Amino acid sequence: MDDVKERIAAQLTAVRERSLTYTAADDDVLTAQHSRLMSPLVWDLAHVGNYEELWVLRAAGGITPLRPEIDDIYDAFKHPRKDRPSLPLLSPGEARRYISGVRGRVFDVLDSVDLSSPDPLTRSGFVFGLVIQHEHQHDETMLATWQLAGRAGVIRDGELPQGSPDGPEEVYVPEGPFTMGTSTLPWAYDNERPAHRVHLPAYWIDRLPVGNRAYLAFMEAGGYDDPRWWTPQGWEWRQRSGARSPLFWFKDGGTWWRTRFGVTEPVPMDEPVQHVCWYEADAYARWAGKRLPTEAEWEKACGWDPAAERARRYPWGDDDPTPARANLGHRAARPAPLGAYPAGASAYGAEQMIGDVWEWTASWFTPYPGFRAFPYREYSEVFFGREYRVLRGGSWAADPAAVRTTFRNWDFPIRRQIFTGFRCARSADPQER
Numbered sequence: 001m002d003d004v005k006e007r008i009a010a011q012l013t014a015v016r017e018r019s020l021t022y023t024a025a026d027d028d029v030l031t032a033q034h035s036r037l038m039s040p041l042v043w044d045l046a047h048v049g050n051y052e053e054l055w056v057l058r059a060a061g062g063i064t065p066l067r068p069e070i071d072d073i074y075d076a077f078k079h080p081r082k083d084r085p086s087l088p089l090l091s092p093g094e095a096r097r098y099i100s101g102v103r104g105r106v107f108d109v110l111d112s113v114d115l116s117s118p119d120p121l122t123r124s125g126f127v128f129g130l131v132i133q134h135e136h137q138h139d140e141t142m143l144a145t146w147q148l149a150g151r152a153g154v155i156r157d158g159e160l161p162q163g164s165p166d167g168p169e170e171v172y173v174p175e176g177p178f179t180m181g182t183s184t185l186p187w188a189y190d191n192e193r194p195a196h197r198v199h200l201p202a203y204w205i206d207r208l209p210v211g212n213r214a215y216l217a218f219m220e221a222g223g224y225d226d227p228r229w230w231t232p233q234g235w236e237w238r239q240r241s242g243a244r245s246p247l248f249w250f251k252d253g254g255t256w257w258r259t260r261f262g263v264t265e266p267v268p269m270d271e272p273v274q275h276v277c278w279y280e281a282d283a284y285a286r287w288a289g290k291r292l293p294t295e296a297e298w299e300k301a302c303g304w305d306p307a308a309e310r311a312r313r314y315p316w317g318d319d320d321p322t323p324a325r326a327n328l329g330h331r332a333a334r335p336a337p338l339g340a341y342p343a344g345a346s347a348y349g350a351e352q353m354i355g356d357v358w359e360w361t362a363s364w365f366t367p368y369p370g371f372r373a374f375p376y377r378e379y380s381e382v383f384f385g386r387e388y389r390v391l392r393g394g395s396w397a398a399d400p401a402a403v404r405t406t407f408r409n410w411d412f413p414i415r416r417q418i419f420t421g422f423r424c425a426r427s428a429d430p431q432e433r
């Protein structure tokens with residue numbers, strides 16, 4: 001096998017090891033519904049195998065379906081998450097056998113495939129990138145399920161660099177064009193394509209994500225009680241939900257605590273806030289006299305290199321993420337302290353844009369000019385519109401394989417169980433704040 005194939009094989013093995021670790025639990029725990037927002041974990045497990053069967057074995061490999069009768073059960077569009085516990089799911093044992101059988105044949109396809117053929121499904125290993133990223137995304141979803149379940153011991157709490165938030169509050173991005181999206185990154189999803197020029201007026205963007213200390217100041221200033229800071233839909237959500245703090249926070253004995261994977265601890269004030277919905281992020285920004293960055297503003301501040309006039313794959317350049325540059329890949333079960341990654345700064349000086357927490361942007365999830373669905377409409381296209389807000393940057397629970405400057409994630413503006421925070425921006429021209 002050549003180098004590229006060996007790298008693909010290693011990535012397939014690494015992601016599967018993680019999926020199996022996150023589903024190493026008793027059968028009743030894996031088949032239970034821990035939250036109506038999430039699938040039973042055993043659904044995610046078999047679904048990643050079924051996805052591999054559909055795309056690598058059948059579509060790319062031309063292999064006869066192994067278990068066509070289960071396609072329907074693992075089709076995310078046929079059954080909303082809340083209904084999945086009542087489906088005739090494979091048992092955990094059957095699911096493990098099924099996905100490992102699929103995986104064996106995936107390696108056969110990898111062995112025989114020509115990665116330089118013009119077929120866009122296999123060229124540069126696209127279809128393998130598709131299933132690797134897909135499984136990583138489901139692993140992050142599984143962690144959100146475990147967090148909602150309050151389960152301890154699922155994920156190790158490794159060491160992260162220390163940091164200090166000291167430094168400028170905002171960085172300046174001068175007016176000008178940049179290239180948004182990509183036409184060249186081989187594993188980029190359809191929604192990141194094609195590269196296109198976007199001209200932005202000058203703006204300021206927070207150097208760091210909003211931290212728990214700043215967010216608590218918003219809470220203590222009565223932010224949750226003041227409709228001035230909220231959009232009408234946001235205020236409606238605030239009243240309906242009764243929310244008064246980020247999800248998983250509670251106050252006791254004059255101290256704010258949070259539960260994180262079954263463990264209760266004082267809220268660490270120097271960490272980026274996480275588990276806030278879009279409405280909370282938007283209200284905070286208005287209270288702070290700012291606004292959320294648009295997706296284009298976020299991407300330019302993250303990846304544009306104005307001196308070289310080109311987009312970087314990551315804020316610091318094109319080299320792969322390292323533990324000194326970003327908190328990615330489940331190294332610890334939390335975001336790192338603010339200021340922990342000066343080595344990960346972007347050309348404009350923005351920090352922690354990649355890793356730690358997904359960041360809400362002001363933008364709806366819409367197609368770029370020239371978008372073409374590939375390889376299927378249900379990955380991105382059916383979600384376009386004014387229903388989902390774009391999230392950028394990846395969290396501590398995202399894997400480097402599925403994070404880059406151009407990577408787009410999206411969710412409903414009410415969602416808080418995901419590992420999500422935000423940073424603020426403001427227009428440099430006071431006329432158009």
Ligand code: AVJ
Nearest residue numbers: 134137138141379409410411
């Ligand atoms: C991009 C995270 C919104 O989880 O619904 C997983 C990713 N797509 N399986 C999701 C995805 C198909 C997707 N998000």
Ligand code: FE
Nearest residue numbers: 047076134138
């Ligand atoms: Fe999926």
